[in-house]
Amino acid sequence: MSQQTIAFIGTGNMSYAIIGGMVKNGFAKEQIIATNRNQEKLAKVAADFGVRTTADNIEALQQADIIVLSVKPQMMAELAQSFIAAGVDFSNKVFISVAAGITVKRLQEMLGHPVKMVRCMPNTPSLLGRGVSGLYAEGTSEEENQFIEAVFNSTGLVVWVDKEEQINDIIAVTGSSPAYFFLFMEAIEQKAIELGFNAEQARALVQQTALGAAEMALSQTDISIAQLRANVTSKGGTTHAAVEHLKANGLVENVSGAMDACIARAQEMEQEI
Numbered sequence: 001m002s003q004q005t006i007a008f009i010g011t012g013n014m015s016y017a018i019i020g021g022m023v024k025n026g027f028a029k030e031q032i033i034a035t036n037r038n039q040e041k042l043a044k045v046a047a048d049f050g051v052r053t054t055a056d057n058i059e060a061l062q063q064a065d066i067i068v069l070s071v072k073p074q075m076m077a078e079l080a081q082s083f084i085a086a087g088v089d090f091s092n093k094v095f096i097s098v099a100a101g102i103t104v105k106r107l108q109e110m111l112g113h114p115v116k117m118v119r120c121m122p123n124t125p126s127l128l129g130r131g132v133s134g135l136y137a138e139g140t141s142e143e144e145n146q147f148i149e150a151v152f153n154s155t156g157l158v159v160w161v162d163k164e165e166q167i168n169d170i171i172a173v174t175g176s177s178p179a180y181f182f183l184f185m186e187a188i189e190q191k192a193i194e195l196g197f198n199a200e201q202a203r204a205l206v207q208q209t210a211l212g213a214a215e216m217a218l219s220q221t222d223i224s225i226a227q228l229r230a231n232v233t234s235k236g237g238t239t240h241a242a243v244e245h246l247k248a249n250g251l252v253e254n255v256s257g258a259m260d261a262c263i264a265r266a267q268e269m270e271q272e273i
């Protein structure tokens with residue numbers, strides 16, 4: 001299983017991050033094929049990671065044992081149709097879909113076969129080996145699951161879920177959530193600029209603080225995140241004033257509502273696509 005070839009069909013933001021994580025963590029470049037209809041994106045992934053690239057999805061489909069479907073959800077049906085039209089026997093290959101909002105059943109319908117299918121919900125910090133991937137499998141063997149787990153372990157933390165609908169929860173908790181943190185960072189950066197720091201300073205200040213806070217949480221798992229926050233918050237002090245303002249203006253409820261909206265959108269997409 002370790003010599004398997006893995007093809008990424010539609011190498012955009014997400015596949016670029018996974019391939020980067022794999023290569024930096026010891027997967028052989030020769031084992032990885034990246035496709036895209038955009039030559040510039042292919043040139044970048046080849047230059048950055050040295051993996052095999054092609055604009056021909058069918059060539060990649062033929063050569064690979066494991067096919068990662070990584071186009072936007074709305075483009076998946078057309079892609080699957082092109083696989084069927086090419087007349088390649090892919091019934092024994094293992095497919096991994098990273099697409100949000102398309103069920104295994106629907107993917108199998110699109111491909112016209114009950115193929116072995118893994119749903120994976122990764123996130124972009126995979127590029128740095130700091131990703132989280134939720135995995136759900138149907139029809140795969142233990143050996144295949146172990147290989148797929150090793151692929152995503154090379155990009156960060158892996159969690160298997162027993163029920164497919166939990167993939168939507170993973171989207172809300174880890175797939176989409178880097179964007180929530182970035183939004184928070186953007187807001188602090190913007191305010192720092194308004195306070196008179198230049199753009200370079202504002203960026204440096206916010207990224208260093210976010211990194212420091214994340215590293216404190218990572219390195220002190222015996223201390224709850226709430227306690228880490230309390231440790232910054234002097235009684236009657238400045239942080240207390242800021243945190244109380246955030247709470248009074250519904251930050252906690254807002255985050256919860258945002259995550260519900262994320263899950264609801266994934267469920268809606270399951271009906272649309």
Ligand SMILES: NC(=O)C1=CN([C@@H]2O[C@H](COP(=O)(O)OP(=O)(O)OC[C@H]3O[C@@H](n4cnc5c(N)ncnc54)[C@H](OP(=O)(O)O)[C@@H]3O)[C@@H](O)[C@H]2O)C=CC1
Binds near residue numbers: 013015057124176
């Ligand atoms: N970005 C994220 O944080 C996450 C994304 N995902 C999932 O990953 C998938 C990809 O998302 P993302 O990487 O952000 O999207 P991107 O648009 O960045 O990547 C998809 C790439 O595939 C190309 N493409 C589209 N159709 C074809 C085709 N038929 N053949 C070859 N290449 C094609 C696109 O080209 P073009 O640029 O010309 O459109 C694009 O470059 C989605 O299904 C999304 O749900 C999952 C978890 C996190």
Ligand SMILES: O=C(O)[C@@H]1CCC=N1
Binds near residue numbers: 100171175176
């Ligand atoms: O926004 C999206 O739909 C994708 C899935 C998770 C992150 N990006």
